[in-house]
Amino acid sequence: RPRAELDSVDTVCPYCGVGCALTYHVDRERGAIAFAEGRDQPGSQSRLCVKGRYGWDYAASPQRLTVPLIRRESAYPKGPLSADVRGERAGRTANDRGRVDGGERSGGGRNGKGRKPGGLVDYDEVMPAFREATWDEALDLVATRLGEIHARGGPGAIAGFGSAKCSNEEAYLFQKLIRVGFGTNNVDHCTRLCHASSVAALFEGIGSGAVSTTYGDVLNADVAILTGSNATANHPVASSFFKQARRRGTKIIYIDPRAGTVADHADIHCQLKPGTDVAFYNAIMHEVIRLGLIDREFIAARTANYDALARTVADYPPERAATITGVDADTIREVARIWGRARAGVIYWGMGISQHTTGTDNARCLIALCAITGNVGRPGTGLHPLRGQNNVQGASDAGLIPMFYPDYQGVGRDSIREHFERAWGTTLDPNTGLTVTEIVGSILQPDGVRGMYMLGENPFLSDPNINKVRKALAALDFLVVQDIFLTETAEFADVILPASSYLEKDGTYTNTDRRVQLGRKVLDPPGQARVDWEIEQDIARRIGLDWNYSGPSEIFDEMVALMPSYANLSYANLGLSGKLYPNDDPEHSDGLVVMFDERFNTDDGLAHLVPAEWLPAKELPDVEYPLVLNTGRLLEHWHTGSMTRRSFALDAISPVAEVYMHPKDAVDRGLTHGERVRVRSRRGTIELALRVSHREQLGNVFIPFHFREAAANLLTIDEIDPFGKIPEFKFCAVQVEAL
Numbered sequence: 001r002p003r004a005e006l007d008s009v010d011t012v013c014p015y016c017g018v019g020c021a022l023t024y025h026v027d028r029e030r031g032a033i034a035f036a037e038g039r040d041q042p043g044s045q046s047r048l049c050v051k052g053r054y055g056w057d058y059a060a061s062p063q064r065l066t067v068p069l070i071r072r073e074s075a076y077p078k079g080p081l082s083a084d085v086r087g088e089r090a091g092r093t094a095n096d097r098g099r100v101d102g103g104e105r106s107g108g109g110r111n112g113k114g115r116k117p118g119g120l121v122d123y124d125e126v127m128p129a130f131r132e133a134t135w136d137e138a139l140d141l142v143a144t145r146l147g148e149i150h151a152r153g154g155p156g157a158i159a160g161f162g163s164a165k166c167s168n169e170e171a172y173l174f175q176k177l178i179r180v181g182f183g184t185n186n187v188d189h190c191t192r193l194c195h196a197s198s199v200a201a202l203f204e205g206i207g208s209g210a211v212s213t214t215y216g217d218v219l220n221a222d223v224a225i226l227t228g229s230n231a232t233a234n235h236p237v238a239s240s241f242f243k244q245a246r247r248r249g250t251k252i253i254y255i256d257p258r259a260g261t262v263a264d265h266a267d268i269h270c271q272l273k274p275g276t277d278v279a280f281y282n283a284i285m286h287e288v289i290r291l292g293l294i295d296r297e298f299i300a301a302r303t304a305n306y307d308a309l310a311r312t313v314a315d316y317p318p319e320r321a322a323t324i325t326g327v328d329a330d331t332i333r334e335v336a337r338i339w340g341r342a343r344a345g346v347i348y349w350g351m352g353i354s355q356h357t358t359g360t361d362n363a364r365c366l367i368a369l370c371a372i373t374g375n376v377g378r379p380g381t382g383l384h385p386l387r388g389q390n391n392v393q394g395a396s397d398a399g400l401i402p403m404f405y406p407d408y409q410g411v412g413r414d415s416i417r418e419h420f421e422r423a424w425g426t427t428l429d430p431n432t433g434l435t436v437t438e439i440v441g442s443i444l445q446p447d448g449v450r451g452m453y454m455l456g457e458n459p460f461l462s463d464p465n466i467n468k469v470r471k472a473l474a475a476l477d478f479l480v481v482q483d484i485f486l487t488e489t490a491e492f493a494d495v496i497l498p499a500s501s502y503l504e505k506d507g508t509y510t511n512t513d514r515r516v517q518l519g520r521k522v523l524d525p526p527g528q529a530r531v532d533w534e535i536e537q538d539i540a541r542r543i544g545l546d547w548n549y550s551g552p553s554e555i556f557d558e559m560v561a562l563m564p565s566y567a568n569l570s571y572a573n574l575g576l577s578g579k580l581y582p583n584d585d586p587e588h589s590d591g592l593v594v595m596f597d598e599r600f601n602t603d604d605g606l607a608h609l610v611p612a613e614w615l616p617a618k619e620l621p622d623v624e625y626p627l628v629l630n631t632g633r634l635l636e637h638w639h640t641g642s643m644t645r646r647s648f649a650l651d652a653i654s655p656v657a658e659v660y661m662h663p664k665d666a667v668d669r670g671l672t673h674g675e676r677v678r679v680r681s682r683r684g685t686i687e688l689a690l691r692v693s694h695r696e697q698l699g700n701v702f703i704p705f706h707f708r709e710a711a712a713n714l715l716t717i718d719e720i721d722p723f724g725k726i727p728e729f730k731f732c733a734v735q736v737e738a739l
């Protein structure tokens with residue numbers, strides 16, 4: 001169909017935190033997207049990666065949930081039903097098949113042209129455990145069962161996982177529903193698995209959990225440190241700015257145990273041993289101080305606790321750090337000199353920093369390094385944790401975390417709680433709620449969480465040590481899952497509510513730069529699937545809340561009234577480019593906003609420097625498990641694969657699970673590229689293909705966590721950081737062997 005006959009809808013990419021602006025060109029006659037293209041906006045400048053350009057056809061998958069489902073009596077006790085765990089299923093007969101397409105879509109358990117991706121839920125196996133229901137029946141059951149559990153076990157028996165894939169308005173309503181409707185702060189989302197430690201350190205250090213600058217600000221920097229981030233795969237368009245900056249003279253220092261493709265575009269790559277970040281950055285600070293390259297004026301006027309920091313890093317001369325990190329002392333000195341002499345330096349980091357039991361300490365070191373060299377509050381300087389999902393920043397801002405109301409206003413502060421009690425017309429729980437990782441543990445306790453509302457999360461694959469997660473999901477008295485596909489987690493549900501993809505609704509999303517953008521409806525939801533905020537509102541009404549929101553705009557207005565950072569934002573003034581917050585000028589603020597140029601957000605306005613001692617990882621390699629496992633993402637796939645593995649182009653490019661290994665480690669084990677191998681840890685075993693790669697460090701292997709059929713999180717350890725409560729996804733001991 002000629003382009004002129006296509007309808008165009010401006011919206012944002014649903015995948016990573018870069019939040020690229022794009023336009024979908026829609027064939028209305030076919031009711032389908034024809035193609036996507038990048039759209040000009042200060043943050044993404046019409047650029048798109050492969051996911052944004054080709055990763056939208058999952059929304060038209062015949063596997064979409066299109067009708068509410070209720071578990072059949074015969075399908076109890078609960079357990080995972082499909083694929084690799086068939087032995088655990090219960091209560092199914094061969095002829096007991098439910099119709100799941102709502103009569104509007106065909107294909108049942110098959111993806112596209114009869115091909116089913118190997119690792120996704122087997123619909124034919126799972127669907128017979130459920131029967132179709134009306135919306136009224138399903139929602140009544142949700143309200144009744146959660147109400148019973150609340151009455152029996154109190155507020156602490158209920159918990160909710162919200163989603164960073166949903167809009168700001170949906171995240172806001174979800175946390176409000178759990179807090180107001182069930183009287184508990186047990187509400188969290190995937191930020192706990194990606195940057196909770198960064199947020200904890202930033203909040204403690206500078207009083208704000210968000211970034212202090214944009215990724216595009218790298219163009220104003222003399223030097224940029226990119227650490228713990230395979231940005232070319234995980235934040236591809238942001239990474240294009242890093243490459244552009246280097247061409248214009250910015251020095252790029254890449255610090256990461258893996259030689260991701262970012263390393264090809266860096267001036268220096270420090271391939272440190274995993275889990276040694278604190279020792280590395282303490283040594284950099286040691287050298288910066290020794291050489292007198294600190295900003296004494298900034299330290300005196302804008303920071304607190306410098307002397308304690310200086311005493312700690314004095315114990316980390318480069319030679320000591322070299323023995324811990326494996327990076328030679330001269331390179332550590334060179335990095336310190338380059339950073340210390342730069343007019344403007346900026347640090348970007350990813351989950352190689354945050355997903356450790358020392359994640360908060362790692363981030364504390366980055367904050368201290370910026371602060372003692374005066375690299376905050378000017379163009380080309382600052383701190384930027386590259387956020388993972390497209391709306392993980394917005395969902396966190398909206399209060400989808402157990403310790404904060406919207407805008408990081410602490411639930412433990414009486415004045416703040418009273419403010420929200422007045423606004424929401426209720427009495428609120430003064431206690432901090434449980435995090436994602438703590439909720440799983442609580443379910444397995446006798447007096448713990450018994451009922452859960454799960455919106456768009458898939459902990460069955462995304463959480464560490466998933467055998468424990470499986471046990472917890474099966475042990476819940478009641479689980480309602482609201483999603484667009486029958487995810488692995490939904491296999492444990494009592495009720496499944498068919499929701500909308502981002503393509504099927506209006507709402508706002510906030511990217512890693514703090515850019516609030518409008519997402520616009522492109523297609524209608526399939527079958528009886530509904531918009532998420534409407535489902536939340538219907539549940540709220542059924543448990544007695546008088547909610548009558550007319551749409552995202554009204555919800556956004558309520559958020560603005562309660563979130564000082566959103567001052568001057570309005571649904572109507574977001575325009576085509578969105579707006580960065582904080583926003584002093586309602587007419588502009590499309591580009592760079594310099595933050596903390598006069599004071600930080602802490603009570604005293606100072607940056608609080610928190611010294612950290614290096615600690616080894618919790619599970620070290622030994623004779624039986626001699627390799628270190630690192631997990632993460634691929635360019636073509638997204639988290640647990642529920643969307644990208646149903647996208648034809650992305651699945652075609654990257655269809656199989658692989659373990660990445662250094663050539664010498666492969667030779668030592670007699671393994672060859674492409675062969676099937678077994679990877680085992682103390683918690684589980686998986687089988688997958690071997691990819692031999694010079695990009696891996698000797699003694700380390702990498703496995704992406706997208707693939708159910710080789711679930712990386714069967715292997716990972718569920719130890720958590722004591723401050724950010726984030727799991728250790730980047731370090732556990734494994735062995736790899738021939739089948």
Ligand code: SF4
Binds near residue numbers: 049050237
């Ligand atoms: Fe989407 Fe991120 Fe790729 Fe941009 S960089 S197109 S937001 S996945």
